Amino acid sequence: GDSVTQMEGPVTLSEEAFLTINCTYTATGYPSLFWYVQYPGEGLQLLLKATKADDKGSNKGFEATYRKETTSFHLEKGSVQVSDSAVYFCALSSWEYGNKLVFGAGTILRVKS
Amino acid sequence: GAGVSQSPSNKVTEKGKDVELRCDPISGHTALYWYRQSLGQGLEFLIYFQGNSAPDKSGLPSDRFSAERTGGSVSTLTIQRTQQEDSAVYLCASSLYRGVQETQYFGPGTRLLVL
Numbered sequence: 711g712d713s714v715t716q717m718e719g720p721v722t723l724s725e726e727a728f729l730t731i732n733c734t735y736t737a738t739g740y741p742s743l744f745w746y747v748q749y750p751g752e753g754l755q756l757l758l759k760a761t762k763a764d765d766k767g768s769n770k771g772f773e774a775t776y777r778k779e780t781t782s783f784h785l786e787k788g789s790v791q792v793s794d795s796a797v798y799f800c801a802l803s804s805w806e807y808g809n810k811l812v813f814g815a816g817t818i819l820r821v822k823s
Numbered sequence: 824g825a826g827v828s829q830s831p832s833n834k835v836t837e838k839g840k841d842v843e844l845r846c847d848p849i850s851g852h853t854a855l856y857w858y859r860q861s862l863g864q865g866l867e868f869l870i871y872f873q874g875n876s877a878p879d880k881s882g883l884p885s886d887r888f889s890a891e892r893t894g895g896s897v898s899t900l901t902i903q904r905t906q907q908e909d910s911a912v913y914l915c916a917s918s919l920y921r922g923v924q925e926t927q928y929f930g931p932g933t934r935l936l937v938l
Contacts, residue, residue, distance in 0.1 A: 740923075741923065742923045742924050744926075746929075752931070753914070753929050753930060753931040753932055754914065754916075754929040755929070756926050756927075756928070759924075759926065761923070761924040799866065801866075803923050803924075803925075803927075804923055805923050808871065808878075808879045808881075809854075809871070809921055809922065809923055809925070810856065810868040810871055810879065810882070811856070811858070811866075811868065811916075811927060812868070813865060813866035814865075815865050816865065816866075
């Protein structure tokens with residue numbers, strides 16, 4: 711079945727550092743790919759998404775490119791802030807899997823000032 | 824506009840009791856999903872509604888779990904004879920339509936603790 715693998719955390723960075731959180735997926739069809747973020751004490755929020763190969767999703771300085779050839783959707787940000795500290799989830803949705811979201815395990819990001 | 828709301832926000836119950844969790848989706852959203860977030864299992868799909876029908880119940884972990892949706896709006900997830908392994912955060916999400924490109928909007932969750 712469909713699955714998502716993301717790098718284990720926690721990831722600890724200093725403010726203004728460059729962030730990469732790796733995400734790879736396995737899917738039989740042509741899924742849409744998502745990054746969701748969960749800030750401390752809050753619910754899941756969509757951060758960005760991409761619905762077809764080579765699409766780039768971007769929001770709040772974060773971006774990720776849908777790479778079909780490497781089945782990846784890595785999350786990047788050029789300069790992180792303390793307020794970016796959260797748990798980040800990579801997820802996919804596919805017709806073959808009934809449009810339910812299949813999530814990775816989540817990556818904790820801690821940004822120090 | 825209002826987002827997805829869930830109630831209660833926290834629920835503590837004793838093993839063997841039944842619990843009901845409620846979800847109010849975003850108005851006009853036809854698709855509704857229940858997920859569970861637990862330490863050991865991460866985020867797992869439970870059940871999906873399109874309108875009042877549940878074409879996909881494949882994630883329900885046992886026959887103690889059931890859900891319904893009425894009026895194409897409010898949904899209730901019921902857990903009978905709760906067990907300690909049912910302790911988790913239960914998340915509801917809704918989307919305008921069922922579709923692979925549709926964004927699912929999540930509620931704040933109900934944190935269930937079974938003693």
